Amino acid sequence: MGKGKKSAPAGRLGRIALPGQRGAALLVFMLLMVMGGLFYIFTGLPSDSTAARRTQQTQETLTLAREALVGHALRYREQQTAQGQPGRMYGYLPLPDLGSTRNNNPGCLPEGCEAANFAGNALGSTVIGRLPWRTLGIEPLRDSSGECLWYAVSGSHQREQRLSPMNWDALGHLDVVVANGTAALASALAGPHERPVAVIFSAGPALPGQNRAPAGGDDVARCGGNYDVANYLDPAAAAALGGVTNYLAGTNKAYAVTDALVPKALTTRGRVFASGGNFLADACPGSDCSLLANDTGLALTGDALFGAIRKHAYFRTDINALLDRMANCLRDQAIASGTAARIADNACYDSTQVPLGYYEHYKEMVFLARPSGPFTVNGDGSCAAALIFAGQRGAGQQRATAAQKLDFSNYLEGANLANFSAAGTVFSGPTTFERAPAQAPEQDIVRCVPGTPSVTPVTSPTLGANQLVAYDTATRTLTLGRQDVTTGWGYNANALFGCGWFSDARAIGNGLRSYFNFQFMDVGGSVGFNGFVFALVDALRNNLNVCGGGSSHLGYSGDNGVTPKIRFPKIGVEFDQSRNTGFSESADLSSNPGRNDPCGTFGCGGTAGYNSHAALVYWGHEAANGFDGVTRPDDDDNVHGFPTAGSLATVRRPPRSHLDPAIESGIKFVNLRGDPVDSSLYHVRVELTPTRTTNADASLSKTAVSLQVWIAADFPTTSSARIDALKDTTRPMSFYMLTDPTFTPTLTDAPDLFDVQEAACVSGACPAGQACGSDNMCYRPALEKIQLGFTGSQRTSDQLVNIKDLFTTWLP
Structure with missing residues (x-):
């Protein structure tokens, strides 16, 4: 044999594939793989995967809708207040969109608006319609079939015809029933408190007998179709599920009166089949199967709703x-x-x-x-x-x-x-x-x-039975002043003081919002010439027995020599009916010491026409000060303009009381005399908001306090909405100013209150809540606990002011 390639051994030739044969085999293998894959695609798993994706899409859409509904419920009380309907309760839910021809909602006309109190609505009516996406502040949400969502609200929670009480125990009027292989649908709920207060529906594809063509008349530019609930929610034949339907009665089968005793049954678990007289869920083996329903619903229970509300x-x-x-x-x-x-x-x-x-x-x-x-x-x-x-x-x-x-x-x-x-x-x-x-x-x-009354009076022993302070528990009225005490009985001004303190003190927390009203009463043909102060004082340095001096001290400033004085730090909202010019001080209060009160009458060059004013005051100087001529530092607490800018070089300055109503925000002329007999009734709102700033040197730590005071006379022309806003201490006035931006505060200021000095540090340490300063003294926050009250005085004329309805919301 000649040289060349060796022949394959006998028996192996058949197992050797030529290059062309190997390529053909690979092609055949690939074709088989592709055909197998296509067979796999068309025989089940991909179909199941697509269905799963569609189900997931629908569930995500329903969840988004429910979140939007809850979010709207959290805004409900504030929205209603802004629309002039205060006092509405969290927990009520909007009505569905029933169509622009049925909604009866002139404030929101297009598609996607909630219905207002439509014709046929009644107390306890459950209502089903389209999700009011425009009202909820979202775009139209669609299920995996491309249909816009539907929405049922229980008659217990609809906000037009409101059942009461509305709280976390209010029972929904809806029940969720399921197919379980028997001849009747059964409730899926364990008890009445699990009943939904609302259900959001995905209608799914139309079933035989459902007509989703536009019916005309209603705005359906975004979602299309019509508003007949039975054309979307199932079953198409009302008796098909043993009388259970996801629609009601009335126009478009959208509403009916329901109650908690016999709740309205709804199906929410997707497909329901009928087979052999029984109802089956989701799937049906064999050929004897009829698809009766395909609605998917997501329930909102009262517990879930109020779980969110409680976080508000x-x-x-x-x-x-x-x-x-x-x-x-x-x-x-x-x-x-x-x-x-x-x-x-x-x-x-x-x-x-x-x-x-x-x-x-x-x-x-x-x-x-x-x-x-x-x-x-x-x-x-x-x-x-x-x-x-x-x-x-x-x-x-x-x-x-x-x-x-x-x-x-x-x-x-x-x-x-x-x-x-x-x-x-x-x-x-x-x-x-x-x-x-x-x-x-x-x-x-x-x-x-x-066990004690709300107000503790602080009296003047000299006055005996003729005190200038009294609290009536029956009417909850605090009275400062008394007729004939000065003009009839001639008491010395040193004894003419009286204070009333609210009997519990609170931590400053995040601040407070207080309301009260007052009126100066006619006594002997006059409403007097003094005034009073609403005081916010440091409860750790003061008790319920403190009060200041008489005369122009208004019971806030000065030392009356009988009771403990009101110690700083403190804040006063002063209502002063007269002018005590310049600054002076005297141990004899009958001298009526000057308070640097502003000039408002024409005779002294003013333009307001009256001297009565309101102002924020603090505590003046903490020690004698030659620059301002202060030798009695207890006596200048309500002197306007003190301490002056040049009087103190220290960083730890007491706040300055404002002096000029024309250019400063903490003092304004207010006509406190008003009507020719009694004064007008005045409504007052005070807001205090603290901001802490700590320093490595505790002596420089401080609390910045934002102070805002609204004062409104109760004239016939005064807006009742403004008076209601002043009274509502549960909301900041900034909330009401969103719709009434011109209702700005009468007085404002933002003083820095430096921390209060306590005892010396011990080995560089201080008691809990205090910190050691560079001077080896301990310091604690000013006004960390606040005591509220009113202070008053008289001098040569009688005065009587009634103060009522004080209420404070403390912000923890």
Whole structure:
């Protein structure tokens, strides 16, 4: 044999593929793989994957819609207030969009607007229509079939025809039913508190018998179709699911009166098939199958809604303000021994009082206990009663039926329940309603109702029975001044002082918002020539027995020589009816020392036409000062313009009281005399907002205080909305100024209050809450605890001013 390539051994030739053969085999293999993949695609998994993606898209869209609905619910009370309807309660939900021809909403005409009080709406009406996307502030949301979403709101929670009470226990009128292989749909809910208050629907593809063509008349430019609910929500034949439908009666099958006893059943779990007389969920084996429904719904329960509402700071402020008002009112009343019951109705804290509307909706949560013998509230044995606010339902608690609502165990917790039910003696719990879950939702809030009146008067011993201060617990009126005390009985001005302090002090926290009204009364043909001061003083340096001097000191400044003086730091809102020119000081208050009061009358060159004024005052000099001529530093606390700019070189300056109403914001001319007989009634709002700045040298740490004061006379021309705004201390005035920007404060200032010096540091250390300064002295924040009150005085003319309706919202 010649040389060349070796032949393949016998038996191997058939197993050797030539290059062309290998290429053909690879091509065949690839074709088989592609065909297998296509077979795989068209025989199941990709179809399931597509369905899963469509389901996920729909669920995400429904979730977005529910979040938008909850967000709108959180803005509801404020939106209604801005529209002139104060006192609306969180928890009410908008109506659906019923079509532009049915909505009856002149303020919002296009597609996507919520219905207003449409024809046929009634108390307890559940309503179904399209999601009101425009009202919710979103674009139209569509499900995976391209359909816009639908929305059902329970008759218990619709905001046009409002059922009461509205709180976290209000039962929805809706039930969720499911197919379980039997001849009837069954409820999927464990109890009445799980019922939805709203359901958002994806209608899915049309079923036979449903007509989604435009019907004409309504604006459907964005979503198309029509507003007949039965053309979208299922079943197409009303009797197909045993009478269960996702629509109602009335025009377009959109509304019907419902109730909590027989809730409206809805299907929300997607496809429902009928087979052999039974209803099957999602899938149906065999050929005897009829698709009756394909609606997917996402429920909003009352618990979920109020879980979000409780996180709203305004809601928590409102609940705490309600409890503050109740405790303040009750301390001025006699509470019967042996009391253990829900709180009784009272005009002092009803729904007409701030926080507007709350009492009627939450009174079933409030309990009052006063055992016959000794008892304590959070360790305090001086209380007149325990005020208990029951929280949201805890595990096992039910508040659906009348009997359950009478069972205290469905409201109160632990030791409070045991002591309340068995006339026990120990009640305890947090005093403020806080965010959940930081605070357990079911936590009892427990307040002490103090055994002393709301106001503690500070009297002048010289005056005996003729005091210049009195508090009437029946009307909750504080009176400063008295007729004939000066003009008839001739008391010396040194004795003519009187103060009234609110009997509990509070931490400054994030500030406060106070309201009160006052009126100078005619006494002997005049409303007097003095005035009074609303005082905010440091409660750690002052007590309920402090008061200042008579005459032009207005009970705020000076040392009367009998009671302790009012020590700095302090802030006063002064209402002064006359002018004490220049500055002077004297131990004899009858000399009427000058206060640098501004000139407002024409005779002294003023232009206002009157000298009466309002001003923010502080405490003048802390020590004698030659530059300003101050030898009695206790006596210049309400001197305008003090301390002057050149009088002190130190950084730790006391705040300066403003002097000139023409150019300074902390003093203005206000006609406090008003009507020819009694003065006008004046409404006052005070807002204090602190901002802390700490320094490595504690002597330079300070609290910057933003002060704003509104003063409005109650004239016939005064807007009632403005008066309501002043009274509503649960909201900042900045909220109301969004719709009334010209209602600006009368007085403003932003003083720096340097920290208060205490005892010397010990080895560089100070007590808790204090810090050591470079001078080896301890310092604490000024006004870290605030005591509120009113101070007044007389001199040569009588005066009588009635102060009412003081209420303060403290911001924790």
